[in-house]
Structures are given as structure tokens and as C-alpha cells.
Amino acid sequence: MSAVLQAQELRTVLDTTAGALRAVDGVNFELLEGECFALVGESGCGKSMTALSVMRLLPEAAHVASGEVRLDGTDLLALPEAAMRAVRGRRIAMIFQEPGTALNPVLTVGKQIVEVLDRHLPQPKAVQQRKAIELLRAVGIPEPERRFDEYPFQLSGGQKQRVMIAAALAVDPEVLIADEPTTALDVTIQAQILELLRRLQRERRMALLLITHDLGIVAQMADRVAVMYAGEIVELANREAFFRAPQHPYSRKLFAALPSRQHAGELAVIPGQVPSLTRRFVQCRFVERCDFAFDRCRAEAPRLYEPVPGQRARCFLREKDAAGPLVSSVSQGAAESKRTDAGKLLLKVDELKVHFPIRRGILKRTIGYVRAVDGVSLELHEGRTLALVGESGCGKTTTGKAILQLIRPSAGKVVFDERDIGSLPGAQLRPFRSAMQIVFQDPYASLDPRMRVADILLEGMRSLGVGRDDAERLDRLAALLENVGLPPDSLQRYPHEFSGGQRQRIAIARALAVEPRLIVCDEPTSALDVSVQAQILNLLRSLQRRLGIAYLFITHNIAVVDYVAHEVAVMREGRIVERGSTDEVLRSPKHAYTKTLLAAVPVVPAAGLAS
């Protein structure tokens, strides 16, 4: 097979206030005809910038400093912009992460596909319309004739992404770049979209450059894999070889950081942070976080070595011999990990309902209800974790907030520590506020950017009267910071000075500051990278072991559920469809929906985790 697209020594520089940031620093890869090539890496590693450099769609502050991108021999970077416009869409197409914003909301779906056709293959209107409908059918949109005249808001997220794919494939491009195409979608929809991409790729023999952070998707889709770290490709291999025996220490750590049942003990974490790309590197970029670093790593930057034919890694250890297959750390003993002894009943939710009224007209008459939560019953014991699993919009977050009385439930009982708190007026709720806390999904939105960390942590303690005075509270904070693994000088700093993982630690510390017995964790790790997710999950588990806190863990990530939860409740459309111990629900699901949900989760092959 010949290479369709080749990137050689691609360097992209971003101008920031801190200086030139080398987001992509000497990347080489080739995309073969009809293959799926996956670029994997954590946020900030330069994978999206690589794709945007290829398309020449970089943001204003960025530019390609040097290198070549060859499409069948022509250097795209040397083309004038007018010629490049003829390449974009016609020969290389791209789909983006957020289908909601990639479509123009004021144009019909059909128009947006016809627009692409019109630009590259001018034909009579009727022919184009027929072709567009054909495309909509090909991407699996039901009733394409009707959908043709509909607006994006009338479609679901998955359908929008299908439309995007249809528009991208309208003129049979040779290369399709998919930048996190399913990250914004639910697992079941993700499975459908991935299946669609795979089918279309096979039918049209097109090359697919897939950009993702999810090793599960890579395992399902890719023929070859490149792992990016700090602007460089650190490992390049065939899928089978990569999942059997990743060669770079970073790749191996990524696998070890994945939560799953096999990883019963502490998850491996990658200490430290990605180095700032504004500085120049003479050493290996991973050296500060690597367990195997030796003197040479600090003095010299490694190139890509080829320990196994066809598998390259940027590590001196791989200069001579290959690393063995991955061995999982299962042996650490599953027993010590999850507390199994259940304490007394802490929280009992009975037939909880949250209905939001729909109001219309001048007098705001209620004409109906959105039944966000429609009869949910749960039980949670002290020191245990209950995972609430479901897809977006199923009401799991609303359930969490209704339990905390952040949203007042419309009906049903919330019994906390043998008191029904659902019926209490605001003032009498205060004693319970300190016993129940919440940790949010987005660590960037959950901390007030204008307050110092000390004020953020003290706010709850002051409000709920935890501690006698500020001096005593500050004493407690010092211990608390150590508990969640933050440096003691954090108190005087502002949230923006911290990374995502550290911010999530601050959010956890804020919840812990008032000594709660129950923490509602609302997708606490879904905005984080795998290695950071591992740190937070480890932290949550060790806190539970030491302090006996109960968690209501709201998530859509089945692997995380498997790792942290004792019990699982699967939610769908405001109701719980299945409830039971983690093993029962995940290993032998009873309800059809649970089965679909579990089947849709892309799995990292067991060979990659445990041999």
C-alpha cells in the first residue's frame, strides 16, 4: 500500500504570552491508503494541532514553522490558499469533536451538504439533492428525504455527527481526519458512529486519521497507532504489537493508569506534569516523570528506535532490546482495595421525582412537565460507593442535586441518617449541609476564579460554623491539603495557577473541609486525562478507606464504575432500570438496556492489561 499523506518534520508554533510554544515539534508519520491511523495522547500533547496543521486551519496565534505535508507528492504547506481551499473538503475532509457547533444552526442539513457538493462538484441542483439524500442514507439517518429539509436543532447529537460525516464524505475525499469524533457523544451513540466510520472507510478505501485520547477506541478502530507526548511522537506501532507490548514507558503507564476490574489495587499514576513546551529540550521530554530515567536521558534527547521491526519508540532503553508484553499488577490483591464491610444505612431515597414545569404564554401557565427524575429509589451505606450510571440526559445529575436539596424534589423521600430531609425548610437543612457535599465534573467551572484557594476552602467552613475561628480552620486546612496531596503553599494562590487534576483536588478538599459523611461525585474524572483520572480515583478511594465516607458516584464511564463502586444503579430516562452489586450488574446484566450499554463500551483488549 502506498502512502497517501505524509508529514515530515512538521513543526507548529503557537505564540503565547509566555513565548513561542512548540505545540508540534518534529512529527513524522505517513497515512497509508485505506488504513486507519490513530494519533493518541493526552490533552495538550499536540495531536489536534497536528491535524489542524495538515488542514492548514490553525488558529490565528499559530503557524507551521517548518516541515512538509505531502498529499500524493504535492506539498500542502507550499500551496497558495486558493489551491488549498480546493484540497480541503475535496481531498482531505475533517470532522470535529463537537457536532453541535460544527453545523450552522440557521441552514438546513441538506443545504450544508449541497454546499460542499456545489463547491467541489458543480452539478444541477436536482442531482446534488439526490446525492445529498443518498449520503444521508449512507450515514444511517432514517427518513433522509424528510431530514434533508430539517435544521440542526431538530437532530440529536449522534445524528448531527452523522450529518457532519455525510458532509465530509460528500465528494469522496482520499483522507478523512476525525478529531475526537465521539468524545461528546454517549457510549451507545459512540459505538454506532465508530461502526459507521469503519464501514464507510472500508467501502470507500479511504485513509482515516483518527485523533483520540481513548485507548478503547484505538483498539477497536486503528490499524496503526502513534502515541504523542509533549509535541512528539513517542511510539509508533501496529495495533496488535502496541497492545501486546507497548515499548515506551509513557505508553505502558497509560495502560497501567486505566481503571478496570483487573486493576484492583492502586492505579499507576504518572507523577508530575507535561513539561512546558515553551522551553527547548536537550533531554528526553518524559524524563521527569519516568521511572526508568538514567543519566543519558537527562543529557540527550532520544530518537525513535526500532526494537521490534515495525514498532518504534523514542526511548534509550529500546535502543537494543524490546520490552516484554505488559504484565498487569493484578497480584496486588483485590481484597484490600474496596472496603467491603458495609456500615449502617446512611442514605435512603424513596420514589424520588423531580419534574420541571413547562410554562407558556403571558401568564406562564404550566402546560406540562419534564420528568427529569421519575421515581428513583436508592440505598447507600456508610463507607460504600454507589455508582449511578447512565447516558447524558437520563437524570443522573438531577438525582444527585435533588438528594443534596440543591434542586427541591417534586415528590418522594430523601432520608439521610434517619431524618427525612426532603421536607425540611431551608434553615433546618443547614446541619445536613456539612454532612453531604458534592464534587463537580468540570474543575474549571467549579472553583470561583476570583477567590484564593484559602477563601474557597474556608467559605464552607465559615458558613457552616466548622471550627471555632479562622485560625483553627486554617490549621485544619493544612492537614486537609496534605490529605488530598496539594503543596502547603497552595492556599495563597488562585485556581488558575493549578492544573486540571490539582483543581479537582481543591474541589475535593473543599467538600472534605466540612467533614461530610456523603459526597456526591458528579462525573469527577470525565474532564480529566487518564493519568490524572488515576490520581483522583486513587485519592477518592484512599479517602474512603481512611475516613469512611460514602460516595454517590455519578458517571457514564463503565471502567471507572468497575474500579470504584460496590454497587451500581443503571439509570435511563429518569428511572432506575437495574440495581445491584457491581459484579452482578456488570458481569451478568439482566435488563436489555444495561446489556446494550455494556456492549457499546469500547474495551481495551485484555492482552493489553493482563497477560
Added chain:
Amino acid sequence: MPFLPVFLPTDVLFWFLIAGVAGYAAYCLRRPHLALPWRRVFRSGVALACAVILAVFTLAALLDSVHFRPRLPAEGSGGPAYSAEVLSLLDLALSGIRGKNERTYSAPLATRLYAKEVVEVREGPDAGKQVREYPRLRYGGAHLASEQDWVGDVFARVGAGLVAACVAAALLGLAVRRLRRRAPDVPWKAGGAALLALLVLALPIAFLAPYYHVLGTDKVGQDVLYLALKSVRVSLIIGTLTTLVLLPIAIALGLMAGYFRGWVDDAIQYVYTTLNSIPGVLLIAAFVLMLQVFLERHSEWFYTAAERADARLLVLCVVLGITSWTGLARLLRGEALKLSQLDFVQAAHAFGVPDRRILSRHLLPNVAHIVIISVVMDFSGLVLAEAVLSYVGVGVDPATTSFGTMINAARLEMGREPIVWWSLAAAFVFMFVLVLAANLFADAVRDGFDPRVRVGGAPA
């Protein structure tokens, strides 16, 4: 005491405001996240140049906001007597051109009046005869022995002014170099250039002004340059004090509407929608006319005419504030709607933090940038609004000099033949420079505070 200090209410408020701004600046400097957007603002050359120009205007207004009544020479016994005329520091600084009134119009730099008069010839063969001619001015060019020396004299004075400007330029260059070494990322050159441009204009004028009416005189013979400089204070006071009235209303109602929603939101929305649908000029005219009657009935409250005029100015600020808070309130309502859904506000709820603390600790600091941007943007609008209102006759007291009253007076002059253009031109140029500087500065502030323009926010 050689003088009796007079504290006009607008003076006091204006100084408070300046002190408040200085306090805010000091507060920002100690907090990096607050100082950062301002650093970005002053990294733009245009912004720094505009800030220099605005600072010069502000200085003039501040000097004009320290009022006193000079002591009259003692007459007989009794306590010291003070003049009924209220002066300001600016009047002292401008004593070279203040009070040198001609009889009526004279053109810029003229030596003779703009209107023919019947004069008696004093010397020569025709002594005692009455002639109709353009008489010599009392002050403008009065030092010239012969009017033939006029050209040479004007050029000499302009030359002297330019030499002084050159000296100033050299000093400025040194200062800029030193500043650049201390803070290299601030475009000191642009600031220096703006200051230099002002000096090149101002110094020759300063050398000319004691001997000529550089911008001519108006109908009653007052120096137009003096009037224009005195108008600056009114503009700045309207532009800034109005925001003092407007901000508390807009912030309180806007945030409450967005945060509490429900009937509070409905009520506040009804109020500002209603207020918005009444023509602003109508409301202001009604207020001002009512006030005029009220002040006339209580003329015993005021010792001097200046105090009465000042009261009217203050009321105008209040009225403008009451009618123009709706835009900002609407913006803040939207922002508060968004913010109150954010997780950190939800977290505060989970801690049982009371609403008033959430409003003051979480919402207010997070909308501060919008408030700052809108204050700076509103400034120029208010300056222009004053001009329009005074033109219509419902603005400041007719005794107060402002750009609006100058333009109003120019209405008649434009119809004259030959035309009297200099009052209008002076008012126009001064106001144009002030408003343009304010607008450009507002743009830079908006860019500096806009998170989307932030460099380096691109996805990786």
C-alpha cells in the same frame, strides 16, 4: 486667610471618584489576576497614548475642581470680606487669559474686533472726528506698537514655544528610555509621542495666549480658549459622576434579576423595559424643568451663582444616571443567569452560603470586567449626551460653560455674515479629541478584558 475654600458637591464627589479609582488601581496591583487584564490594556500603544490624553484632560478638570473665594481688600472694619465670585485653581493657572474680555467677537489671533464700531480718532489730522471702523482690541495684540509687527511677533512666540517643546522632547526621551528599561513590554514610546504632540501644540499656545486670543473671543468678548478649557470639567463630571449613580442601580437590579429569577426577575424586567420605552430626552427635560422651578423657589439655599449652577449639574448627573442604567442592568442580568448555573455557585449553595454573600462574593467579582468595560464605553456617550441636552436647553445651567452651551451659542453665530466659526470649531475639536481618546481607550479595555482575544488560548 487669603481665601475661603468652597466645597461644591460635584467637586467633592469627583475627588472621591478619583481617589476611588486610585484605590482600585492599588488593589489591582497587589492581585495578579486583576492586574493582568490591565497589563494587557496598557500593552497597546493606542491605549497608552489615549490614556495620556485623558490624563491631561483629567488634570485640567481636577484643577478646575478646587474652588475658593478670594479675599477682598479690607474695607473699613468688620470681618474679612470674600469675593462673590468663586474661582478655581485652573482659573489661577489661566489668569493670563481670564478676565481679559473684549467687547464682542474677534477672530483667532486678531488684533482688531470682528465688528465695525464708531470710534473717535484720537491722533493725527482727523483728531476728534468720528469714524466707523474695526477698532483695536483691548488686550489682543495690545502690546504691539504697530500692527505691521504682528507677523513677526506671532512667529517669534510660536518659535519660542517650539524651542521649549524641543527641550521638553529631550527630557521626555530620557524619561521614556529609563521607563523602557524598567518595564520593556509597555509601549512607552507611544505614550511619549502622545505627550509630545500635546506639548508641541500647547507650548506655542501658552507663549501666545497672554498676548493674543488664540482661539478668538465670543459674543461677549470672553476668550474661547479659556471657555473650552473650563468646559472640560463639566464633560468629565457628567461622564464619570453619572456612572456613580448608574452603577449601584444597574449592578443591584441586574444581578438580582439574574440570580433570583422568578417574580424578582419579572418585576425588574418590567421596570427597565418600561423605562426604556420612555424617550430619554423627554424624561430628562421634565426632570430638569421641575428642578429649575424648585431651585428658583429656594434660591436662599445658595450663597453664590456657582453653587446654584453646581446643584443643577449634580441633578443632571443623577437624572442621566436614572435614565441610562437599563443597558448595563440587562447585560448583567444575562451574565448572572449564566453564572448562577455554574458549579461554584452550586457548591456555595451546598454549603448553605446565604444569597447576599453569593451575590457579593461570587457574582459581583465575576462580572466586574463587564462593569469596567461598560463604564469606559458609556463615558463618551454621556459626554455627547451633555452636549445635546445643553444644546436643547435642558442641560447644565446657562451660566456654566460647557461644550453644550458653547455649541448652543454658536447656533446664532453660524447664521451671521461673515460667519463666526471659531467657538464651534474649538468646542468641536476639544470634544472630538476627548471622545475619540475615550472611545479608543474603551476599545483597548474591551480587548484586554475579553477572554477570547487572549493569546495562547488555542486548543492543542
